[in-house]
Amino acid sequence: MTAGEFKERFDRLAKEMSRAVVGYQQSITDLLTGMFAGGNILLEAPPGLGKTLLGKALAAALSMKHTRIQFTPDLMPADIVGTNIIVEDERGRKEMVFRPGPVFTHVLLADEINRATPKTQSALLEAMQEQHVTVAGRTHALERPFLVVATQNPEDIEGTYRLPEAQIDRFGFRLRLTALSDGEWIEIVRRRTGAETREVRAVLSRDEVLRMQDAVREVGVPRAVCAEAARLVHATRPDGEGAVESVRKYVRLGASPRGLQWMILGAKVRALCDGRKEINAADVRSVMVLALSHRLLFNFEGQADRVQPETILEDILAAARQEEAA
Numbered sequence: 636m637t638a639g640e641f642k643e644r645f646d647r648l649a650k651e652m653s654r655a656v657v658g659y660q661q662s663i664t665d666l667l668t669g670m671f672a673g674g675n676i677l678l679e680a681p682p683g684l685g686k687t688l689l690g691k692a693l694a695a696a697l698s699m700k701h702t703r704i705q706f707t708p709d710l711m712p713a714d715i716v717g718t719n720i721i722v723e724d725e726r727g728r729k730e731m732v733f734r735p736g737p738v739f740t741h742v743l744l745a746d747e748i749n750r751a752t753p754k755t756q757s758a759l760l761e762a763m764q765e766q767h768v769t770v771a772g773r774t775h776a777l778e779r780p781f782l783v784v785a786t787q788n789p790e791d792i793e794g795t796y797r798l799p800e801a802q803i804d805r806f807g808f809r810l811r812l813t814a815l816s817d818g819e820w821i822e823i824v825r826r827r828t829g830a831e832t833r834e835v836r837a838v839l840s841r842d843e844v845l846r847m848q849d850a851v852r853e854v855g856v857p858r859a860v861c862a863e864a865a866r867l868v869h870a871t872r873p874d875g876e877g878a879v880e881s882v883r884k885y886v887r888l889g890a891s892p893r894g895l896q897w898m899i900l901g902a903k904v905r906a907l908c909d910g911r912k913e914i915n916a917a918d919v920r921s922v923m924v925l926a927l928s929h930r931l932l933f934n935f936e937g938q939a940d941r942v943q944p945e946t947i948l949e950d951i952l953a954a955a956r957q958e959e960a961a
Contacts, residue, residue, distance in 0.1 A: 636850040641907040644847060645671070647838050652692040654833045657826065658819040659689065665810050665925055666693060666784075668908075671847050672900035674807020675763050675783040677748075677929060684812050686786035690744040693784060697844065698837035699741035706751040712758035716768040717775075733770060738762050739777060741841065745785035749796050756802055759783060763805040780844055800932065807897040808922075809929035811945075854903035855913035861899065863955075864919045868895045870951045871931060881950045885937030890930040897926040920955075924948050 649663050656663065666689065669676045678686040694701035704715060717736035723729045737743065738759070748756060762768050763783055767776045785806070787798065803809075815823070826833065869875040872889030873882055882889070901922030902914040909918075928944040 636846050638907045638910045638912060641847055641850055642910065644839060644843060645908055648696055651696045651835055651838045652689075655692040655695070655835045656685065656689055657822045658815045659685065659812060662689065662810055662812055665808060665922075668901050668904045668922065669808035669810075669925070670782055671844075671851055671904050672807060672897065673780070673848050673851070674897055674900065675785070675805060677803070677806040677809040678784065678786045678812065679789065679809060680786075680812035682788055684814075686812060687744070687746055689812075690746075690784040690786060692835050694742045694744060695835035696838055697742060698840045699780075699844070701742035701744065702737040702740040703744040703746060704737050705746050706748050706755070708750060708752060710751045710755050712755055715755070715758045716762070716770060719771050733773070733775065735775070738768060739775075741778065741780055741782065743781075743783045745783055747788060748785040749787040749798055751796065753796055753799055756796070756798060760802055760805060763802075780841070780848060803929050804891055804893055806929060808901065808925040810925065811928075851900065851903045851907065853912075854906055856899060856903075857913060857915075860902075860914055860916055860919060863916050864895055864898050864902070867919070867923060867951060867955065868892075868898070868927065870954070871927060871947070877954070879947075879950045879954050881942070881947050885933050885940070885942045886931055886947065887934040887937070888932040890927045894927045894930045898922055901926055920952060923952065 645667060649660075649667055652663050653660065666676055666678075670693070678689060680686050691703075694703075704710070713736065715736050716738050717734050719731045720734050721729050722732045745759065748759075762777060762781070766779070766781055767774050769775070783806075866877060868890050870877045870879065870889075871882060871886065871894075872878060873886050875882075875889060898919055899914070902918035905918040905921055906912070906914045924945055927948055931944040931947060933942060
């Protein structure tokens, strides 16, 4: 697949999603960047800002199987991955049969994932990382592509549980939805209170998605650009070379190697959308916050001061730019 073909399909999908989603053009681009990179996406915003609508629009615009799970405190792991049941045939013989859960799909919308208990949240760990699930000692493979789009409310919202660090690390990107403009608020009211409805059509098939994901893997990564990405990730660690003051002061644990991988994969999607078959440093920096913001763990002082990871990462990027200019 050429870069031009990739961009045409990417833009077509983004345009179709915009039929249902008001504003959030950059969030749509970032969401699709994560999907074509092959990663799972975590959407975070207070209630009512359109997290679920964004995930539903993506699922509707793809001609693939999609399911939605509403996470609640009483949700059990078997409600997600499935369970074995005893079935009796016409001759009275009984056998154990696996009944698949809603995780057996292509696009899984995990709505308000942090309202469920940590035990239930962890039921997705194997599926998100290994593309299969294990029930009663037997492994069941998931069909490609498999994408989890999870929404979560901020942790200070009542009735939420903090996602375990191991699960957060399984998400390729985290997107934080910001407030809309006055004009976008007016457009939402016009659409939601009037008679006009805008249905999202399926504009991309499963085979096309797979081809685009394969095309991303073929994009070149110059050694110098990869080294620059590694330096940026290393700078998120308080004991790392080049760590800025805010990192040493507030960060307890920096980004993992998985964060570096998703920076590179996201940069490859950016390059293809720009008509190139090789990434550059600007591509890497454009996805740094998306790939690393949820992977920083703060010490007590950072938590007490309510430091935002985006602020830390912007400090690192600013220091990198100053070093280049020097």
